[in-house]
Amino acid sequence: MFAQIIARRSLHTSRQLFAAPSPLETTLRNALKASMKSKDKPATACLKSILADVTNATKSSKDPNEPINDEGVMAVLKKGISQRTQASEAYAPSSSSPHPENHSSLQNEIKLLQSFLPESPSTEILQQLIDKILANLSDEVRASKGVAGQVINGLWEQLGDQKGGVDKKLVGKLVQDALKKIQI
Known part of the structure; x- marks a missing residue:
């Protein structure tokens, strides 16, 4: 027992x-x-x-x-x-x-x-990828409410294994800033 x-x-x-x-x-x-x-x-x-x-x-x-x-x-x-x-x-x-x-x-x-985290892409590279994803979206998609989520999902797909080292808050801020530039 x-x-x-x-x-x-x-x-x-x-x-x-x-x-x-x-x-x-x-x-x-x-x-x-x-x-x-x-x-x-x-x-x-x-x-x-x-x-x-x-x-x-x-x-x-x-x-x-x-x-x-x-x-x-x-x-x-x-x-x-x-x-x-x-x-x-x-x-x-x-x-x-x-x-x-x-x-x-x-x-x-x-x-x-x-030193244990994977190397993350620089802010400039992230910004370029976000701009590229936004440029490939249609005008209807850019005007929709869920465009930020689509851009972020597209970014995660492009980053692949490198997404582990990326700061998600920074990505959210970069996406929101890029969307504001488009709307102006």
Whole structure:
């Protein structure tokens, strides 16, 4: 009976043995091992924090025994970068309570986490793609309400694998700005 309790408990508290983690999560775990071996304490702490967030996201998903995919891990990475960016702004030399050491360590963590995200196209390239998509749309489609969604969907199709590193808020802003230029 004791073995059944342990087996039942292990199903709920540990990763399933048969499901493999996403390649990005594996890369993060390998980077953690490397930082621990090289005794890089700031990188180790940052990676442990992100991997804890990844585990939390996995456990709070629909199926807690299935690991999240690369998009989910990228979302956790982007959230961690966003949190560290906000915190570093509070410690910036130009802020009301400057703390240069905390600011520089947070900037180093941001660079570390960004190194795991795929390269994203520049803002200029995104703008060119959006303009090209808008130019290929008919006047009726450009005048419709759902044109922004169609442009964004067309952009995601053109970007393919590169869409993971693109900031969705930036894309939305670029599309809205491009649509305003057309209407004027």
